Amino acid sequence: QVQIVESGGGSVQPGGSLRLSCAVSGFSLNDYSIGWFRQAPGKEHEGVSCVASSDSSSRYSDSVRGRFFASRDITANTAYLQMDNLKPEDTATYYCAAVKESTFRCLLHTASYQHWGQGTQVTVSS
Numbered sequence: 001q002v003q004i005v006e007s008g009g010g011s012v013q014p015g016g017s018l019r020l021s022c023a024v025s026g027f028s029l030n031d032y033s034i035g036w037f038r039q040a041p042g043k044e045h046e047g048v049s050c051v052a053s054s055d056s057s058s059r060y061s062d063s064v065r066g067r068f069f070a071s072r073d074i075t076a077n078t079a080y081l082q083m084d085n086l087k088p089e090d091t092a093t094y095y096c097a098a099v100k101e102s103t104f105r106c107l108l109h110t111a112s113y114q115h116w117g118q119g120t121q122v123t124v125s126s
Contacts, residue, residue, distance in 0.1 A: 011118030022096030038092035047108025
């Protein structure tokens with residue numbers, strides 16, 4: 001059974017950092033790409049980053065490029081999103097999602113992902 005559990009959210013001041021974790025079970029990260037998405041109140045889901053199944057190559061949205069870094073630990077079956085220099089506009093619920101595919105180029109579209117976690121809240125405020 002596929003399970004995805006996010007953790008690591010919290011409240012930080014602008015300029016601070018957080019690292020989100022996405023612990024998965026029931027499948028291997030070798031076979032699945034991982035996507036990170038966020039949803040702020042009243043807004044649609046936004047694709048933030050993803051890590052491709054085949055080579056761990058990552059992609060980022062323009063809004064977070066240079067501040068966020070996605071990675072994965074195959075042996076721990078866990079993906080991570082390191083978020084630095086956080087801004088108030090990064091405030092949202094962050095979701096980890098997975099899709100079974102063999103690719104070097106992951107996608108940032110919600111419709112591409114099969115399995116979703118429950119989300120973790122990130123609040124950036126002074």
